[in-house]
Amino acid sequence: MKINAIIGVDGGGTKTKFLLADLHGRIILSKTLGPSTTGIYNEQKEVFYQGIKSFGSRLLQDYTIKSVFVSLGGFFDPQIVDFLKTITRAKLVAVERESSGFLVSQCAPIWGFDIVVMAGTGSVAVGIDVNGNIINNGGWGPILDDRGSGFSLGKYGLRAISDFIDGRGDWTLLVPLIMSSDLICEDSIEKEEIRNMDQKLAEMKSDQLRVLLKNFLRKINRYNTAALAPLVIQAARQDDFIAKDIVYNAGTYLAGLAVAIGEKLKTDFNKEMMVTIGIGGLFNAGNIIYKPLQKKITELVPYISFEEKRFSIAIGTVLCALRNIGVEINNKILYNLKNCKHE
Numbered sequence: 001m002k003i004n005a006i007i008g009v010d011g012g013g014t015k016t017k018f019l020l021a022d023l024h025g026r027i028i029l030s031k032t033l034g035p036s037t038t039g040i041y042n043e044q045k046e047v048f049y050q051g052i053k054s055f056g057s058r059l060l061q062d063y064t065i066k067s068v069f070v071s072l073g074g075f076f077d078p079q080i081v082d083f084l085k086t087i088t089r090a091k092l093v094a095v096e097r098e099s100s101g102f103l104v105s106q107c108a109p110i111w112g113f114d115i116v117v118m119a120g121t122g123s124v125a126v127g128i129d130v131n132g133n134i135i136n137n138g139g140w141g142p143i144l145d146d147r148g149s150g151f152s153l154g155k156y157g158l159r160a161i162s163d164f165i166d167g168r169g170d171w172t173l174l175v176p177l178i179m180s181s182d183l184i185c186e187d188s189i190e191k192e193e194i195r196n197m198d199q200k201l202a203e204m205k206s207d208q209l210r211v212l213l214k215n216f217l218r219k220i221n222r223y224n225t226a227a228l229a230p231l232v233i234q235a236a237r238q239d240d241f242i243a244k245d246i247v248y249n250a251g252t253y254l255a256g257l258a259v260a261i262g263e264k265l266k267t268d269f270n271k272e273m274m275v276t277i278g279i280g281g282l283f284n285a286g287n288i289i290y291k292p293l294q295k296k297i298t299e300l301v302p303y304i305s306f307e308e309k310r311f312s313i314a315i316g317t318v319l320c321a322l323r324n325i326g327v328e329i330n331n332k333i334l335y336n337l338k339n340c341k342h343e
Contacts, residue, residue, distance in 0.1 A: 005063040006325070007088060008317030009051065009070040011036035011044075013121025013223050014150065014281060017314040018051040020063070025318060025333035027340050029055050035223050037074030037121070044080055052087050065090040069321035071313050073098045073122060092324050098313065101126040101134030106323060107316045110334065111309055113275045115261045117254050117293075118313075120280035121226040123149040125257035130268050137260045142222045148253035150282055154228035156246045157235075162213060165206050171199040173240040177231045179209055183224050184216045233285045247285070251292030254278070258297060262304045269303075277309045315340055 005028065008019045016036040020029040031054040036047040048070075052059070059065075065088040070080075076095055084093045096102045104116050104126045115127040123146055124139030142151050157178055163169025179185060180195040194209075202209065235243035258276045265274060276297070282289055294306045315337050319329060327333070 002062060002064045004066050006067040006069070006318065006321035007052070007065060007090070008314060008319075008321050009036075009048070009068070010312070010314035010317055011047075011070060011072040011074075011076075012281070013037045013073055014226055016047055016051060018054065019314055019318055020055055020059075021318045021321075023066070023322065023327055025322065025329075025336035027318070027336075031055065035121070037072055037076075039075035039077065041077035041079055044076060045083055048080065048084060049087060052084075060089060066092070067321040067325045068093040069317045069324060070095040071098050071103050071317050071320075072096070073118075073120060094320070094324055096320075099124045099126070099136055099139035101128070101136060103313065103316045103320055104128065105132060105134050106320050107311065110319070110329065111277075111311045111338075113277045113307070113309060113311070114265065114269075114271075115258050115274055115276040115304070117258050117276060117278045118280045119149050119250075119254055119278065119282035119289075121150050121222060122146045123152070123254065123257065123280075123282075125254075125261050127261035127265050127274075129265050130270060135261055135264050137257045146222075148250040148257070148282075150226035150229035151222045153232040153246055153250055153282070154225035156249075157228055157232040157243070158213070158225070160242050160246070161209075164202070165210050165213065167206075170242060171202070172242040173235040173238055174232065174243055175202050175209070177235055178228055179212060181228065181231060183227060184212055229282065230285075233288060236288055247288055248292045250282070251289050252296040254289075255293045255296035255300070258293075258304060258306070259300045262301055266303060273303055273305045276304055276306045277311060278306070279312055310338060 004023050006021055010017045013035050016033045018031045019027055021027050033047055033051050036044050068084050068088055068090045081093050081095055105128050108128045117125045125137045127135045146152055157174045160172050160174050176195050176197045180191045185191045232243050236247040262274050297304050297306055
């Protein structure tokens with residue numbers, strides 16, 4: 001006998017998480033693939049095809065997929081809805097952009113937050129007013145903004161390296177960390193040489209570093225730039241002052257997004273404190289990003305608290321997929337979602 005199930009998908013600029021769950025909110029399978037926010041139909045189609053395929057060849061023999069909900073961190077081609085209906089045989093498929101705030105509006109009352117700051121490949125903040133209206137801040141993309149995001153960390157890390165190569169900037173651990181990464185250096189011997197460089201050797205080899213960085217610029221995009229963010233965070237943890245400054249500025253910028261939302265909400269708000277949470281890959285860095293964010297919020301406004309809550313967009317997609325087919329979200333389902341072990 002087939003099991004009724006739903007699929008939730010969190011599509012980001014670095015990775016895409018697929019969750020298969022039953023109608024009680026229990027996660028059956030979890031799979032993670034690459035980015036799905038390019039906005040190019042054939043590229044998105046391939047990621048979704050591979051994601052559904054990763055659940056196994058017997059997916060449609062063992063499960064009846066009742067609903068699919070996709071949250072995307074970028075643009076999407078509307079054709080993707082029909083494609084997902086075809087490969088899952090689900091009658092109800094919904095695709096929403098993260099920045100629309102729809103998923104947040106569904107989850108905020110349940111998880112007990114008022115503002116959410118999302119920082120992954122890009123950055124955006126979303127708040128919900130007392131009438132359930134959605135208020136956005138940020139989410140302008142890499143050309144206009146995306147400060148405080150993984151892309152931004154990678155970009156400023158690369159900028160610090162180019163300044164050093166040109167002799168316009170100070171030495172930074174970002175040089176050996178980023179320039180020896182697989183994204184920039186493919187030769188194993190050269191990689192090892194760069195990894196062990198100190199300032200003096202890097203200055204002597206500046207022409208070599210220039211060529212490597214120029215070659216990377218030929219293939220640079222927001223996704224491989226964002227993939228450098230963990231190296232910037234690593235350098236900051238090693239007390240590199242340039243990297244620390246980059247990460248600190250990211251935290252304070254994200255705080256500004258939350259405060260701007262709070263200013264718009266406060267007139268009609270009926271609680272003493274607005275609860276803000278942070279989600280997205282950048283927050284996996286922990287206190288190094290949390291502390292400047294919390295400090296800046298405290299400096300600017302007294303009525304916003306920043307809390308760490310066990311919530312993710314991926315789990316939110318499961319809740320939305322269930323709601324879309326009329327499943328009542330009871331305490332049992334909430335317990336299963338909030339205590340998910342497959343995240």
